[in-house]
Structures are given as structure tokens and as C-alpha cells.
Amino acid sequence: MDANFTGFFIEYQRLPVPVGRSDIAPLWQKVAENLEPSIRSYQITNLDPTSKYAFRVTAVNYRTVGNPAEVKSPVSVPVSKPYIMLSDSSPLEGASVWIRCGLENGTDPIYYFWEQETRSGLVTTLAESNSSLINITWVTRNHTGWFRCLARNEANQQRSDRIWLDVIYGPDLPQIQATGYSVTEMGFSVHEKGNISLTCQASSNPPSQYVWFYNNSQVYMGPQLTITKIIRMHSGNYTCLAQNTYLNTHAKKTITLTVYYPPDGFPSCTMFPANNYSDLALFCSWDGGYPPATLNWSPNVNGDNKEVITNITRIQPGSDMANNSVFTCYGSHVALNSTQSCSTRTWLPYGEPRCSANSSRNNEYLILSCSWDGGFPRALLWWASSSGDMQGISELDTSTLVLRSSANYSGTTFVCHAKHPLAKESKQCSLKLEAPALMTQRSVVSVFEGTDALLTCILSKNYPVVTEITWYNKMKQKVEDNARKYIIQQAAGWSLTVRQTDGMVDSGQYWCSATNAVGAAEIPIMLLVIMPVSKPTILLSDSSPVEGTSVLMRCIVEKGTEPINYTWEQESQTGLITTLARENSSVVSVTRVSRNHTGWFRCLARNEVNQQRSDRIWLNVLYGPDLPQIDVTAYSVTDHGYTALENGNISLVCQASSNPPSQYVWFYNNSQVYVGPQLTIAKILRMQAGYYACLAQNANLNTRSKRTITLTVYYPPDGAPSCSIFPVNNYTDLALVCSWVGGYPPPSLNWSPYVNGDNPQGPANITRIQPGSETSNNSVFTCYGTHVALNVPQSCSTRTWLPYGEPQCFAYVTRNNEYLMLSCTWEGGVPRALLSWVSSSGDLQGTSEENSNILVLRSSANYSGKAFICHAKHPLAKESKQCVLKLEAPVLMTQRSVVSVYEGNDVQLTCILSKNYPAVTEVTWYNNLKQNVGETPKKYILQNAAAWFNLTVRETDSMMDSGQYWCSATNAVGGAEIPVSLVVKRYPMPPNVTISKITYSSQKRTDVILEWLVQRDDDLTGFFIERQRLPVGKSDAVPLWQKVVVDLDPSTRSYQITNLDPSGKYAFRVTAVNYRTTGHPSEVKSPANPPFKAYPAVIGATIGGMLVATLTTVMLFIFVLRNRNSHPRLHSMIFGRQNSQSRENINFPEDEVVREAEGEGHTEETNSPNPDSNNQLT
Known part of the structure; x- marks a missing residue:
């Protein structure tokens, strides 16, 4: 029964070793106190593993301590399944490795057995020890395999899972295997275009990565390198590099591979002369290939059949050979299946040697050529002089002898010799050299000018x-063939035709010249040309002289x-021709030229044959400019200059004598305005009046002259006269003012209608006084203005x-009610009315103003209830008019002075504004903290109309929003404030929550199922759940409560919490919510582990047994009680005697039964036991 105890405490006792061999009883020590009454298990930690302990548990009911439980000691714990830890699961070969066999549980002593399983599956025992650690000081590749440990104690034994030990090693030196090859002393060999495969292997863990290199250049990655159709350039050193990328180690091996290949093409055969061109040398070569090819000649001579590699040479006597003999060379190679051959043939050149002589360009060198083409081998040629001395060097086929040109060679003979192995004797040809010789038909040739002249020259x-024959003119210049002037022809001899002869150019000595490499010849021919005078030309020292300077003229x-x-002639500008001078000199001088010399000039040249007149030439004498003359088309001329009417047209024309003609520039007030002789101003404006100057310029002479005139522009005033009326004499009379400003000269003004015939005139402006009493409303007055520049008068x-x-009055205030402004207006009227303010006592306030008058007063409550009067005065009004303002401070009212609302709802507070003047433009609300609510628009909403101003408090809170609110209004003459009380009520307290069940949903401990109960369902709007993570061990820090879920539906009574940390400990509580009222949290509970699946059967069996035993006992008790008198001894044995002398007062169950049977209505209070009660067990 769980109702009569409030907790537990646990004690332990350290037993002596060995047990029972000590006279001193060990003490009991408490290890845990104040355990919750619901706790049924507890873990005790940090015990000495070398000691033995005894434990007991005692229940407590407040201060009543129960009997201790049976004393028990912990039993030996069986070893758990061990697990293996390696210091390095992939050690390097030669390193040390330790292996540990780890246990979670198990009572010492524990023995360990180590087993190793090789790759082949063989299992051996590596070690046996009471230590869980073994150390392999030098690990090898043979240690690679599976390892497991077996742990055994007195309770049981367990074997671990096996773990793989992977020893890292290598690579070893690679081994290279080849296919499709032969072995030589130098390495491996293979025929070109064959296939070869190289395979590389090296022991390593992890397996090696292979890289192939050809002559130290990487060519392939992989263990096998295959070369198909290998070629000669693949010969070289092949290296296999094995790499262990894990260890960053490598090893390599190199082999030499030689590719056998034949020479390209076929053998090459040729022959050449030997033994001074008396014999033949047969030469055969077949370069290339490896190894070299083998060669031999056929036919054989005297049975000689010698084989030679690469090339072979054989001497064949020329005297024994017939023309067109053929010889064959045979070649063989190890890489070829058949022999290759070539042939050559010897033959004698055709015909005889041929000789010729030529010269280089410009005859600098003499070139002798000798040729004997054809034949094989080619013939040998050389030159010799007539004396037999060899000239130059010997050459094949053709021999050219180059000699520097010299007249010494003229008449000399040169011989060319030719020799060939098939010719028994040498052959020859010869050349004889001769210098040129010239003749002419006529050594002197004379012609009339303009006709053609023919000069002849004959070469022997x-x-x-x-x-080629070269012709030279009288200047010793070479004459080129030119159809217009010179024609060079060759027929029986050479001729030069000079066309259209000119005595000045063509008369003189001509030469005919011929040259070859061994000499030169030249012959002179005289040409005489007869000519008349040509047409003269005039040359002036200055074609445009400045007046007053000198001029020189040449014919x-x-x-x-x-x-x-x-003879010199002058033609004036009018066409008159006069003779200026006659003399035999071609030059005439004019010492001081004037503008009258301007005109045409020409000259006449005469000799005995004829006369010629030159073309005329213009002499342009430069002068000026003279002082300009200005002609003006203007309105009128005054003493000060010229005048013009505005918008009229005016033309200014400027003239000044000059050659070349002047360039004119016009200036207005010293600023350039126009370029040209005539300045035209269309529609001249007043601003164009001023000084106009004409500047005449001679740009050629850089001279100038200038003249200035004054121009005045008459213009009327702008627009029309301006009329206005002003009050005078203290606003009793009118002043009529007329003005027309501007214009030149000033205009004349006068008023209409006239008063008593008065009609004064004045320039620019005029003023007339009109009595106000004599002037009716809407009277009109006209002012007339005239001007000389206007055709009609203007008026206004x-x-x-x-x-x-009537005058209108109103009041308003400045910002923040700092000033009060009284405004009075009486708009309209001419002239405008005069306005002034006075107080109710008649004192003048401020100043008088026209049309509108604003009186500015500093705001004050003293003005409340007072009146201000505005007086208005006008010349047409016989008496002044007025308007009155009365000022009032604001008055406030409210519909409800106390407003209540439930927490979380919006509430509206009202404020009504009654009489006030000037009008209040804004009413201010203050919250319960006397803060302006306009500064927090998210919390407060302001609404207003003509006379009411409402405040809405949003989402009220009982702690923050309850209190006094104020509605405040202020104008310039006072202020008012009215309080409104706001009472925010809280919703009733929600019911308490009791957690009925809290368990983990599975053994994973990540999800918790939480169920709860409430006392009632009213005053409830939801729940929220909080979580607290409990600290592990002792900690002074109080963990925080975190909300896991909020706003649960009020009908919810269970919730599953997920994603918890399975290694953490948690506490949970549930709280009910009624709107914004939060209830008391439930008791704090931690989740229990999920129920054991076998528990229902065990519990069912236990309860069944207990029920049977209880039922039997109860039936026995009832039987004894009912028959206590008939079986007193049995009653005394079970219940004992009533009149015991013991001091213990013990209540027995049957007394309760008897009391219940004897009478109802007797009640005993048992739900609150008194700690001081005598019901204590001592």
C-alpha cells in the first residue's frame, strides 16, 4: 500500500576482506536521502571496484522510519560483448600497433584471448593474457587479416566481432613482362609495325598505381602498356613507376626497347668519273634503317661479289666500257622479306662542245661560255688562252670564264677543252675577240629651226x-628614244633624228658611241640650228606696288x-595707249609710282629676222583708304546728330576711296555690329540710340580711316498711362494720380472731367485732389497722354x-497656441478701407492697416470673456463701420467618467467639446501614465468629428492599461482637462491541471506522450506545455523553462512531444489559460520509460495469486470474529489479548472492522497524521 510513506533512503556497508574475518562491525552510511515515494530504483556510482559492499533500503513516513530491507550485496556482473579498439587500423609495415579489448560490464578477474584469421581463412591464437591490451612492436604485411578477442570471467565468456587490420606497405621493385619481342644484349627488340605488350607488377597495399614513362615523359597510366603497330620513333627507354599514393612512396624499373625498321624507299645508284676522268666509280647507297642494309653490285667484275652495309663504291675502267652500259645494285634488310634494287647507265654527250662570248651589263665583265650538254657522267670543261695557259677552273657540262673587261683582250683567241671517261681523246672549240669601230656619213649637219635633223653612225x-649604239647631245647627256623629240633607229647603221629643232636647245656637238667588253669607239657630229626672236614676256618687280614706291619692269x-x-607701251583704264620708253635695254624703271599708273603694260622685241609683241600685264597700284563719307536716311537732323523714330527703318552708307576697295566695319558705341558699306537697321529700337562709327580698312596695306556720327531714337512710353486713386486728408478726400513713365522725350498728361475748367498738363505724372464728400460711389475719372512718337493719344x-x-472679423492662433491672432477684413473698394482694432474699453490695439488688419496678441487666460472691436473707414463712407469678437476658453464633457472592460478587448473613451473661441483644433489624450497617446499609434486609435474626440485603447491589459486617462483641450485664452477612469478586468482563473500520464513512446526516448486532467471545463480557452532540461550531476544553475507548444485547443487532454535528445533528462508541466489569465502550472513530472512487454502477464499472475490469498485470509478473519466466543484460543492467537500491559498502543485492523459494525457516524480524522502522535513504533 503506497499511502503510508513519504520517501526512502539507501545505506551501504563496506565489507571486510575476507568476509567474516574482522571483529569490528562495519558502519552503515547513507548514500541517498529524501527519495520520492514513487521511486522504485536507484543507481549508485563511483564505488571502489576492489571492495565488496552490502546495501539496504528503508521507507520513511514523514518522521516515522520503517524497518530496513533485507541486506544484500551486488552479484558478479557477466562480461558484456567486448569490442576491439586499434591504435591504427591501417599501420605502416614496420610500425608498432596496440590492440585493446574493451568491455562495458564485467567483474574481474577477466582473461583475454586474441585470435587472428588470415586471408586464407586460417585462425590462430595470437596471445592469451589477463590484460586487455596487446602490443605488436614490428607489424608486417603478414599481420594483415581479421582480429577478434574473447573475454572470460567466472560468470561467462563473450567473443567480440572481428575487426580488419590492414597493414600498409610497398611498393616493391616492379617486374616487367613483355610479349611480341626478342631479347638482345641491349634489351628488347621488335619489328616496326608489330604489336608489343609490357606488363608491370609490384607488391603493395593499397595496390600500386602504375605510370609508364617513355624517355622520361609520361605516356600511360595502368599496369599494362600495349603498343600496336609500333614505329621506329617508339624506340627508347620505357620506365614503369609503381606508386603507393597512400604512403606517397614509389619504385621504378627501366628497360630499353629497340625497333628494327628498313631504310625508306629503294637503294640509290649513281656513278661519277675517277682517275682524272679516265675511269668510272659506281656508287650505291641506301641510308636509314636499323640495323643498316646490305648492298652489292651486278654484273660482277672478275668474280668480285663483295657485300657492304649502307653504301658501296666500285671502280670501272673507262676504256673497257661501251657507250650505254647498265649496272644494277641489290640491297637486303632483316626487316624486309625481299631485296630492293636500283640501276644506273653511262653514256657519251651528243655532238661537239660549243663556245660563245657575251658581256655583262655596262660591259663591266667579259663572259666566255663553253658547253657540252648530256652524257653520264657529265663531261669536264675548261678554258685556256692561245698560249696554252689554263683560264679559270674546270666545270661539268658547262664552263663559264668571267674576265674583267679590258682592251688588252682585243685580237686575243681563247680555247675551250672537253673531256669524258668514254671519250679516248679530249675535244675543243675557240673564240677570237675584237673591239668595235665607228664611221659617219656627215660630220656637220645644219637645219632651219623647227625642222627635223638626221644624224647617222655606222658600226664595222x-x-x-x-x-646598242649610244647617242649624246651637246651637254654630253645620253639621248633616250622619245617620239616627240628624238628617234633612234637601226637599219644598215644607226641614226638619230632630232625633231622640231630649236636653236637654243638643239644646236651643238652630238656624239655616237659603241662599247663591248674588249674596247670602245666614239665619233662626233655637229648640228647647227638657225632661229628668229621668240615672243617676249614681261616680268614686274612688284605687280601691286604701293603708291609712292618704285617699280622695275623687264622684257x-x-x-x-x-x-x-x-619698245614699252601703256594702256590706261580709259583705253588710251601711250609709248612709255624706247631703248635697246630690256629693263625700264618707274621711280615714284602713283594711282594714275594703274593699267595695262606690254613690250615689243625686234631683231633683223622678225619682231614679236608680248602679252599685256596689269600694274595694280595700291592706295587709300581716304576719310570715309557717311550718308544717313533719318527722321530729322539736329545739332547733336541724327534722329529716328522707334520702329522706323534707317540706312547708313559709308564710302572711302581705296585700292583694293575698302572693307567697312560698323561700330555701335565702340562695339562692332556689322561688316559692309551699308548698315541698315529695320524697326530701330530705343536701345539702339548712340554713336555709330564707320571704319574703312585696306587689308592689303593694313591701313584704315574712321568717322563717327550720333543717332538719337524717339520712342513713346510703354503701354498706356497708369491711373490710381489714394485716400488723403485722413481718408476724407481722394488723390487722383496719373503717371506714364518712360519715353523720349517725356509725354504730356491731363485729367478729365475737369474741375472748374482746370486742365493742367504735366510731363510723366500729374496728381489732382477730389473731395470725398462731393464724390459719388462708382465715379470714373480718365487721364489722357500724348507723345511725339504716337499718332493717337493714350488714356487710362x-x-x-x-x-x-460690412467688415468681417475672426480669430485664430499660431502653433502650440503661443499667439492669438485677431483678423479683420473689409475687402474690395478703391481706394482700400482703413482698419484698426480697439479693446472693449476703447484703447487702440496695434496699428491701422488697409483692407485687412491682423492683431497679434500673446496667448493669455486674461482675454477669456473679453471683446475686441474692429473699426473700418473709407473716403466714400460718411461714418466708420465696425465688427466685434468675444473670446471664450474651451469647456469639456464626457459621456462616462468610469469605463470598464475585460482584459484583451478594445475600449473607447469619449470626450465632448462645448463652447470655445477661438476654436480648438486639436484635443489631446493622455494615458494612465500621463503620456501623450499620439506617440504610440499601435496601442491607441484617435477619432474625432466636429465636437467629439474619442480614444480607443487596443488589446487592454489589466496591469498596464487600468487607471486614469485625461482628455485635454487648449486654445489661446485658456485650457480644460477632464479625467476618465478605465477599469480593465481580468478573466477568471482557469482550473488547475493535473498530469495523469507521462511516458516515453519507445525505447529510443525521443518522443514523450503527455496526458492531463482538469477540475472543470469552464473558464478555459487553451493550454501550453513547458519543458525543462535537467542537469547531469550536481549543478547550481537552475535550468530554464521553455515553451514546447502553445495555444492548444481547450478540449485537448493529451499531446505528443517529439525530437527530444535521447541522452538528456527532461521535466514537463502543463498550464491552463483563460484568454490572458494564466493558471497555476501543474506539478512537474519527468517521463517514465515505456512499460516492459512481459509485465502484463507477470502482473496478472501476481494479482491473481494475491487475490486468492487475500480472499482466503479475509474469510478466515470473518470466521474468527463471528466465532470469537466459541474459539477464544484461536482469536487470541491471531489478534492477541485486549488487556495487554504493553506500553505500545497499536491499532489492529479488526478494531476498525468492529467499530464499523458497531455503529455508524463515528469518524476518525486520518488524512493529516500528526507527527507528534503517540502512534510511533519505538
Whole structure:
């Protein structure tokens, strides 16, 4: 029964070793106190594993301590399944490794057995020890395999799962295997275009990665390198690199691979002369291939059949050989299945040697050529002089002898010798050299000017042949063929035709010249040309002289026979021709030229043959400009200059004599305005009046002259006259003012209608006084203005009238009610009315103003209830008018002075504004903290109309919003404030919550199922659940409560909490909520483990047995009680005697039964036991 105890405490006793061999009884020590009455298990930690202990548990009911439980010692714990830990699961070969066999539970002593299983499956015992640790000081690759440990104590034995030990090693030196090859002393060999495979292997863990290198360059990654159709360039060193990327180690091995390949193509055969061109050397070569090819010649000579590699040479006597003999060379190679061959043939050149002589360009060198083409081998040629001395060097096929040109070679003979192995004797050809010789038909040729002249030249013997004759003119310049002037022809001889001869150019000595490499010849021919004077030309020292300077004129005749006479003629600008000078000199000088010399000039040249007149030339004498003349088309001329009417047109024309003609620039008030002789101003404006200057410029001479005039522009005033009316004489009369400002000269003004015939005139403005009493409302007055620049007079009118209605008064205030402003207006009227403020006592306030008058007063409550009067005065009103303002401070009222509302709802407070002047523009609400509510718009909402101002408090809170609120209004003459009390009521307290069940949903301990109960269902709107993570061990920090879920439906009575940390300990509580009223949290509970699945059967059996035993006992008790008198001894044996002398007062169950049977209504209070009661067991 769980009702009569309040907790437990646990004690332990350290037993002596060995047990029972000590006279001193060990003490009992408490290890846990104040355990909850619901606790049925407890874990005791931090015990000495070398000691033995005894434990007991005692129940407590407040201060009553029960009997201790039976003393028991903990039994030996069986070993749990061990697990293996390695210091390194992948050690390096040669390193040390320790292996530990770990246990969660198990009582010492414990023995350990180590087993190793190799890759082949063989299991051996590695070690036996009472230590859970073994150490392998030098691990090898043979240690690679599965390891397990077996742990055994007196209770049981357990074997661990096996664990793999992976020893890292290698790579070892690689081994290379090859297929499709042969072995030589140098390594491996293979035929070109064959296939070869190289396989590399090296022991390693983890397995090696292979990289192949060819001549130190990476070519492939992988263990097997296959080369298909290998070629010669693949020969070289092949290296296999084995890498252990885990250890970053590597090993390599290199082999040499040689590729056998034949030479390209076929053998090459040729022959060349030997033994001074008397014999033949047969040469055969077949370069390339590996190894070199083997060669031999056929046919054999005297049975000689010698084989040679790469190339072979054989001497064949020339005298024994017939023309067109053929020889064959055979070649063989290890990489070829058949032999290859080539052939060559010897033959004699055709015909005889041929000789010729030529010269280089400009005959600098003499070139002798000798050729004997064809034949094989080719013939040998060389040159020799007539004396037999060899010239130059010997050459094949063609021999060219180059000699520097010299006249010494003229008449000399050169011989070319030719030799060939098939020719028994040498052959030859010869050349004889000759310098050129020239002749002419006529050594002197004379012609008339303008006709053609023919010069001839004849060439006799020469060798080498002269290909061209050169002609030179009288200046010793080479004459080129030109159809217009010179024609060079070759027929029986050479000729030069000079076309259209010119005596000045063509007369003189000509030369005919011929040159070859061994000499030169030249012959002179004289050409005489007869010519008349040519047309003269005039040259001026200055074609445009400045007036007053000197001028030199020259008459130039290019051709003509002396003496020549010159005549000078002048043609004036009017066409008159006069003779300026006659003399035999071609030059005439004018010492001081004037503008009258301007005109045409020409010269006449005459000799004995003819005369010629030159073209005329213009002499342009420069002068000026003179002082300009200005012609003006203006309105009028005054003493000060010229005048013009505004918007009229005016033209200014400027003229000044000058050559070249002047350039004119106009200036207005010293600022350039126009370029040209005539300045035209269309629709001239007043601003264009001023000084106009004409500047005449001669740009050629850089000279100038200037003249200035004054121009005045007459213009009327702008628009029309301006009329206005002003009050005078203290607003009793009118002043009529007319003005027309501007214009030149000033305009004339006068008023209409006139008063007593008075009609004064004045310039610019005029004023007339009109009595107000004599002027009726809406009277009109007109002012007339005239001006010289206007054709018709201009006028203006003004009307005087009284303002409409009466003066209007009103009051308003500045911001923050700092100033009071009284405004009085009487709008309209001409002239405007005069307004002034006075107090109710008649004192003038402020100043008088027209049309509108604003009186500014500092705000004060003293003005409340007082009146202010505005007086208005006008010249047309016989008496002044007025309006009155009365000022009032604001008055406030409310519909309800006390307003109540439940927490969380919105509530509205009202404020009504009654009389006030000037009008209150804003009413201010203050909350219960005397803060302006306008600063927190999210909490408060303000609404207003004409006379009411409401405040809405949103989402009221009993702690924050309850209290006094104020409605405040202020104007410039006072203020008012009215309080409104707000009472925020809280919702009733929700019912208490009792957690009825809290368990983990599974052994994973990540989800908790929580169920609760409430006392009643009213005053409830929801729940929220809180979680507290309990500290592990002792800690002074109090863990915080965190809300897990909120706003649960009020009908909810259970909830599952997920995603908890399975290693943590938690406490939970549930709280009920009624709107914003939060109830008391439930008792704090931690989740229990889920029920054991076998518990229902065990509990069922236990309860069944207990029920049977209880039923039997109860029936026995009832039987004894009912028959206590008939069986007194049995009653005494079970219940004992009533009149015991013991001091113990023990209540027995049957007494309760008897009392219940004897009478009802007797009640004993048992639900609150008194700790001081005598019902204590001592």
C-alpha cells in the first residue's frame, strides 16, 4: 500500500576482506536521502571496484522510519560483448600497433584471448593474457587479416566481432613482362609495325598505381602498356613507376626497347668519273634503317661479289666500257622479306662542245661560255688562252670564264677543252675577240629651226657583238628614244633624228658611241640650228606696288639672234595707249609710282629676222583708304546728330576711296555690329540710340580711316498711362494720380472731367485732389497722354467705389497656441478701407492697416470673456463701420467618467467639446501614465468629428492599461482637462491541471506522450506545455523553462512531444489559460520509460495469486470474529489479548472492522497524521 510513506533512503556497508574475518562491525552510511515515494530504483556510482559492499533500503513516513530491507550485496556482473579498439587500423609495415579489448560490464578477474584469421581463412591464437591490451612492436604485411578477442570471467565468456587490420606497405621493385619481342644484349627488340605488350607488377597495399614513362615523359597510366603497330620513333627507354599514393612512396624499373625498321624507299645508284676522268666509280647507297642494309653490285667484275652495309663504291675502267652500259645494285634488310634494287647507265654527250662570248651589263665583265650538254657522267670543261695557259677552273657540262673587261683582250683567241671517261681523246672549240669601230656619213649637219635633223653612225667589225649604239647631245647627256623629240633607229647603221629643232636647245656637238667588253669607239657630229626672236614676256618687280614706291619692269626674250630693240607701251583704264620708253635695254624703271599708273603694260622685241609683241600685264597700284563719307536716311537732323523714330527703318552708307576697295566695319558705341558699306537697321529700337562709327580698312596695306556720327531714337512710353486713386486728408478726400513713365522725350498728361475748367498738363505724372464728400460711389475719372512718337493719344481710367457689405472679423492662433491672432477684413473698394482694432474699453490695439488688419496678441487666460472691436473707414463712407469678437476658453464633457472592460478587448473613451473661441483644433489624450497617446499609434486609435474626440485603447491589459486617462483641450485664452477612469478586468482563473500520464513512446526516448486532467471545463480557452532540461550531476544553475507548444485547443487532454535528445533528462508541466489569465502550472513530472512487454502477464499472475490469498485470509478473519466466543484460543492467537500491559498502543485492523459494525457516524480524522502522535513504533 503506497499511502503510508513519504520517501526512502539507501545505506551501504563496506565489507571486510575476507568476509567474516574482522571483529569490528562495519558502519552503515547513507548514500541517498529524501527519495520520492514513487521511486522504485536507484543507481549508485563511483564505488571502489576492489571492495565488496552490502546495501539496504528503508521507507520513511514523514518522521516515522520503517524497518530496513533485507541486506544484500551486488552479484558478479557477466562480461558484456567486448569490442576491439586499434591504435591504427591501417599501420605502416614496420610500425608498432596496440590492440585493446574493451568491455562495458564485467567483474574481474577477466582473461583475454586474441585470435587472428588470415586471408586464407586460417585462425590462430595470437596471445592469451589477463590484460586487455596487446602490443605488436614490428607489424608486417603478414599481420594483415581479421582480429577478434574473447573475454572470460567466472560468470561467462563473450567473443567480440572481428575487426580488419590492414597493414600498409610497398611498393616493391616492379617486374616487367613483355610479349611480341626478342631479347638482345641491349634489351628488347621488335619489328616496326608489330604489336608489343609490357606488363608491370609490384607488391603493395593499397595496390600500386602504375605510370609508364617513355624517355622520361609520361605516356600511360595502368599496369599494362600495349603498343600496336609500333614505329621506329617508339624506340627508347620505357620506365614503369609503381606508386603507393597512400604512403606517397614509389619504385621504378627501366628497360630499353629497340625497333628494327628498313631504310625508306629503294637503294640509290649513281656513278661519277675517277682517275682524272679516265675511269668510272659506281656508287650505291641506301641510308636509314636499323640495323643498316646490305648492298652489292651486278654484273660482277672478275668474280668480285663483295657485300657492304649502307653504301658501296666500285671502280670501272673507262676504256673497257661501251657507250650505254647498265649496272644494277641489290640491297637486303632483316626487316624486309625481299631485296630492293636500283640501276644506273653511262653514256657519251651528243655532238661537239660549243663556245660563245657575251658581256655583262655596262660591259663591266667579259663572259666566255663553253658547253657540252648530256652524257653520264657529265663531261669536264675548261678554258685556256692561245698560249696554252689554263683560264679559270674546270666545270661539268658547262664552263663559264668571267674576265674583267679590258682592251688588252682585243685580237686575243681563247680555247675551250672537253673531256669524258668514254671519250679516248679530249675535244675543243675557240673564240677570237675584237673591239668595235665607228664611221659617219656627215660630220656637220645644219637645219632651219623647227625642222627635223638626221644624224647617222655606222658600226664595222666587233666581238663580242655590240648590241646598242649610244647617242649624246651637246651637254654630253645620253639621248633616250622619245617620239616627240628624238628617234633612234637601226637599219644598215644607226641614226638619230632630232625633231622640231630649236636653236637654243638643239644646236651643238652630238656624239655616237659603241662599247663591248674588249674596247670602245666614239665619233662626233655637229648640228647647227638657225632661229628668229621668240615672243617676249614681261616680268614686274612688284605687280601691286604701293603708291609712292618704285617699280622695275623687264622684257624677257628666250630665243632670238642679237641685236634686239625694246619698245614699252601703256594702256590706261580709259583705253588710251601711250609709248612709255624706247631703248635697246630690256629693263625700264618707274621711280615714284602713283594711282594714275594703274593699267595695262606690254613690250615689243625686234631683231633683223622678225619682231614679236608680248602679252599685256596689269600694274595694280595700291592706295587709300581716304576719310570715309557717311550718308544717313533719318527722321530729322539736329545739332547733336541724327534722329529716328522707334520702329522706323534707317540706312547708313559709308564710302572711302581705296585700292583694293575698302572693307567697312560698323561700330555701335565702340562695339562692332556689322561688316559692309551699308548698315541698315529695320524697326530701330530705343536701345539702339548712340554713336555709330564707320571704319574703312585696306587689308592689303593694313591701313584704315574712321568717322563717327550720333543717332538719337524717339520712342513713346510703354503701354498706356497708369491711373490710381489714394485716400488723403485722413481718408476724407481722394488723390487722383496719373503717371506714364518712360519715353523720349517725356509725354504730356491731363485729367478729365475737369474741375472748374482746370486742365493742367504735366510731363510723366500729374496728381489732382477730389473731395470725398462731393464724390459719388462708382465715379470714373480718365487721364489722357500724348507723345511725339504716337499718332493717337493714350488714356487710362480709374473708378472709386465703396467696399461691399460690412467688415468681417475672426480669430485664430499660431502653433502650440503661443499667439492669438485677431483678423479683420473689409475687402474690395478703391481706394482700400482703413482698419484698426480697439479693446472693449476703447484703447487702440496695434496699428491701422488697409483692407485687412491682423492683431497679434500673446496667448493669455486674461482675454477669456473679453471683446475686441474692429473699426473700418473709407473716403466714400460718411461714418466708420465696425465688427466685434468675444473670446471664450474651451469647456469639456464626457459621456462616462468610469469605463470598464475585460482584459484583451478594445475600449473607447469619449470626450465632448462645448463652447470655445477661438476654436480648438486639436484635443489631446493622455494615458494612465500621463503620456501623450499620439506617440504610440499601435496601442491607441484617435477619432474625432466636429465636437467629439474619442480614444480607443487596443488589446487592454489589466496591469498596464487600468487607471486614469485625461482628455485635454487648449486654445489661446485658456485650457480644460477632464479625467476618465478605465477599469480593465481580468478573466477568471482557469482550473488547475493535473498530469495523469507521462511516458516515453519507445525505447529510443525521443518522443514523450503527455496526458492531463482538469477540475472543470469552464473558464478555459487553451493550454501550453513547458519543458525543462535537467542537469547531469550536481549543478547550481537552475535550468530554464521553455515553451514546447502553445495555444492548444481547450478540449485537448493529451499531446505528443517529439525530437527530444535521447541522452538528456527532461521535466514537463502543463498550464491552463483563460484568454490572458494564466493558471497555476501543474506539478512537474519527468517521463517514465515505456512499460516492459512481459509485465502484463507477470502482473496478472501476481494479482491473481494475491487475490486468492487475500480472499482466503479475509474469510478466515470473518470466521474468527463471528466465532470469537466459541474459539477464544484461536482469536487470541491471531489478534492477541485486549488487556495487554504493553506500553505500545497499536491499532489492529479488526478494531476498525468492529467499530464499523458497531455503529455508524463515528469518524476518525486520518488524512493529516500528526507527527507528534503517540502512534510511533519505538
